[in-house]
Amino acid sequence: ETGVTQSPTHLIKTRGQQVTLRCSSQSGHNTVSWYQQALGQGPQFIFQYYREEENGRGNFPPRFSGLQFPNYSSELNVNALELDDSALYLCASSAATAGQGYEQYFGPGTRLTVT
Amino acid sequence: SQQGEEDPQALSIQEGENATMNCSYKTSINNLQWYRQNSGRGLVHLILIRSNEREKHSGRLRVTLDTSKKSSSLLITASRAADTASYFCATVSTSGTYKYIFGTGTRLKVLA
Numbered sequence A: 001e002t003g004v005t006q007s008p009t010h011l012i013k014t015r016g017q018q019v020t021l022r023c024s025s026q027s028g029h030n031t032v033s034w035y036q037q038a039l040g041q042g043p044q045f046i047f048q049y050y051r052e053e054e055n056g057r058g059n060f061p062p063r064f065s066g067l068q069f070p071n072y073s074s075e076l077n078v079n080a081l082e083l084d085d086s087a088l089y090l091c092a093s094s095a096a097t098a099g100q101g102y103e104q105y106f107g108p109g110t111r112l113t114v115t
Numbered sequence B: 001s002q003q004g005e006e007d008p009q010a011l012s013i014q015e016g017e018n019a020t021m022n023c024s025y026k027t028s029i030n031n032l033q034w035y036r037q038n039s040g041r042g043l044v045h046l047i048l049i050r051s052n053e054r055e056k057h058s059g060r061l062r063v064t065l066d067t068s069k070k071s072s073s074l075l076i077t078a079s080r081a082a083d084t085a086s087y088f089c090a091t092v093s094t095s096g097t098y099k100y101i102f103g104t105g106t107r108l109k110v111l112a
Helices: none
Strands: A005-007 A010-013 A019-024 A031-037 A044-050 A053-057 A064-068 A074-078 A087-094 A110-114 B005-007 B010-014 B019-024 B029-037 B043-050 B055-058 B061-066 B071-076 B085-093 B100-102 B106-111
Touching: A005 A087, A010 A019, A019 A087, A019 A110, A031 A074, A044 A064, A044 B100, A074 A087, B005 B085, B010 B019, B019 B106, B029 B061, B029 B071, B043 B055, B043 B061, B043 B071, B071 B085
Parallel strands: A010 A110, B010 B106
Antiparallel strands: A005 A019, A019 A074, A031 A044, A031 A087, A044 A053, A064 A074, A087 A110, B005 B019, B019 B071, B029 B043, B029 B085, B055 B061, B061 B071, B085 B100, B085 B106
C-alpha cells in the first residue's frame, strides 16, 4: 500500500456531464500528478501540481482541470464528458523538489465509464 | 503521445527464468523509472536510474541506461509467478516542468 487514496473507485457518467475525482496524497508529499490510462495502454500524463500550482501539462484539452489544496489533496475535474474519456484515472504523489524528478506513489485509480 | 516504447509488448516465460524488457525514448531525460502494474490497478515504483548512471540493481532487478542510444533495459532474474504484471518505463524530461512520459508497457506472464 502506498498511502495514496482515490475516490470514488468506480463511476458511471453520461456524455456531456461533469465529474470530479479526488486524491489524497501520501503524507509529506508536495507534488501530485494525474494520469489517464485507457485499456491496454500506458498512463498518459494529464498535469502535475507542485505546492498548489500547475507545474506541467500533457496534451489534454482545457476541459480537464485540477486543484491541489494546502493539505496536498487534489481534484481532477472533467467537463463535457465524452465517450473517449472512459478510462482508469490515476493520481500519483511524490516529494519533488525543484530540479529533480522523483519516484511516484500511485493510488489504486478511479474507473470512469462514460455512456 | 507516449515517448517510451517497450519491447517486447508481451513476454511469457517459465518460473525461474530471467525476463528482459527494453525501453526506448526520444528526448533528453533527467531520469528514467520502471513501474509494475497488476491487473489494471495502481502502479508500483520499482527503480529509478538517473541520466548520469549506467546501471543499477535492486534485489532481483537490474536496470541499465544508455543515453547515447536513448534506451534502457529491465532484467528480472529468477522470475516468480508473482512477477506476472505489466511493466512500464517512464521518463522525466529535462524541459524544466516535470512530465512523466510512460511507455506502452510489456505484459509479462510467468508460468508456474
